[in-house]
Amino acid sequence: MVGIVIISHGDLAPGLLQAGSMVFGDQPSVGACSLTPDMGPDDIRAQIEGTIQGFEDPENVVILADLWGGTPFNQASAVLDGHQDTWAIVTGVNLPMLIEAYTLRMDASKSAHDIASQLVATGREGVRVKPESLDHTKAAQPTGAKPAAADLKNVAGGGRIKFVLCRIDTRLLHGQVATTWTKMTKPDRIIVVSDAVAHDELRKSMIEQAAPPGVRAHVIPINKLIAVSKDPRFGATRAMLLFETPQDLLRAVKGGVEIKEVNLGSIAHSTGKVVVTNAVAVDEADVACLEELADMGIKFDVRKVPADASISLANIMKKAKAELAGRVKE
Template sequence: MVGIVIASHGDFADGIKMSGSMIFGEQKDVQSVTLQPSMGPDDLKAKLEEAVATFEDQDEVLFLVDLWGGTPFNQVNGLFEAHKDKWAIVAGLNLPMLIEAYASRLSMNSAQEIAAHIIETAKDGVKVRPESLQPKEAAKAAPKQQATGGQPGSFKYVLARVDSRLLHGQVATAWSKTTNPTRIIVVSDGVAKDDLRKQLIMQAAPVGVTAHVVPIDQMIKLAKDDKHFGGQRALLLFETPQDVLKAVEGGVPLKSVNVGSMAHSVGKVQPNKVLAFDQNDIDTYKKLESMGIKLDVRKVPTDSADNMDNIMKKAQAELDKNKQQ
């Protein structure tokens, strides 16, 4: 695996590394190196060398630095000269660049190949609202991905996910990169009636992917007769397991459901950091399991799957305890 060193002035490298982990999961062979006011160039160089020494493969290293010509870049560039046949440096670090680098490591084994690939994503991540302020050459509509997968007249369901946050960073980047949808469909009666939330969701779609918000009954109709979207790769997002159950009972042919996050509210218990349940939630998930639907508990694709039955047992015990009090 290509090792990645994130280098910056001040604590920027540490912060963006943390942000990347929140969105794409913890990463192997990634180190952040920061230039502090008390340090000199030689001190920074030593820290860079120490970071590279921790990597399993020290022949393939990608450096992501904050500023071209700054001290972090200059010290990285000095090390680069002895390895320029394989190492690579990209300056102008931003979060889209870092996430794309993480995703690229899943299929690319060369630091220089990844470096060339992530530049466009880094540029595309710089946007402005109102859109009229965007430079004309950058305001051209991004090309839409071609519909692939599935048979004419039917969706290919690449992911169905329960996530109270719906379309956010982990979905727009990590899950979209690994499932490659052409459509992201938020299935929610409540959101379908909220024009502001609908607009924000459609604007949050990754480049080349179209986002929709539909009520549950409309999703059921599309699943049965999707001639307008046949052949598309669909990623479905649900706020609650109850919405999933209603969709499945209506005829949406899901085989598995990824459980990402469920927000805490009054009357719910929280057996882990991201999932909160009441009795209805537990009963609903058990019914989905009884219908043969696999429950995959993961925040991001690189996480190991948690055991949903064990999580629900813990939640049930907490609910029962609360009843007795």
């Protein structure tokens, strides 16, 4: 696996490392090196060298630096000397770039040079502004024109729409989904399926704007998904489905949406629910719904991000029942 070193002035590098873990999960062969005011050039160089030596494969390394020409970059360049054939440095590091590096190195065939060559575009794509009118790098729209609203329009194709991921997540489209899961499953559309959100213009707008570059996001009611799933005109579509609750998912499945596997990402805690994992809390209704879905032959992958180990649904259902029963006795 390609090793990754994040280097910066101050606490930027460890901060990015922590943020990357929140989005993608903890990663092996990754380290952060910081230049603090009390350190000299030799100190940061020693940090970089020591970090690389601790990697599984110290001969295949990408160094992500904050600033071209800064001391961390200059010392990394000195360390790079003699390793140009297998190491690379990319500057201007940001979180989208780091997540892309994590994703790319999951392909064992990719070298450090392969990864570095793709990171520059990702880093640039991650720089956006709101209002979008402030982005003068894009062609100005005619006066009075409004951006086209994201709508699930017919696309060419035959057969049925392909669901590359079906996920239950109270937060719906957020950082872990927009980056990690999208990169893993490569959808061309993200479809949030919720009657409530479809009629909430503010939430709907925020979700549509949260879509990562190159992927359109749509918010539709459950009945529309049922119709779309049976329409052969959507056969060329690769879609990620996001449900807010297991109850919404069950309605879709009973309506004829063919789903074989579900990623249970999170169910938020609220009054009456018991916590069964660090991201999932359930009550009696949730337990009954999840078990009904499992009895219908649907497989569950319980984890927040791809790097997490999958947890058995049967085990967390057993834990939930025990805790719910114990609470009733009290």
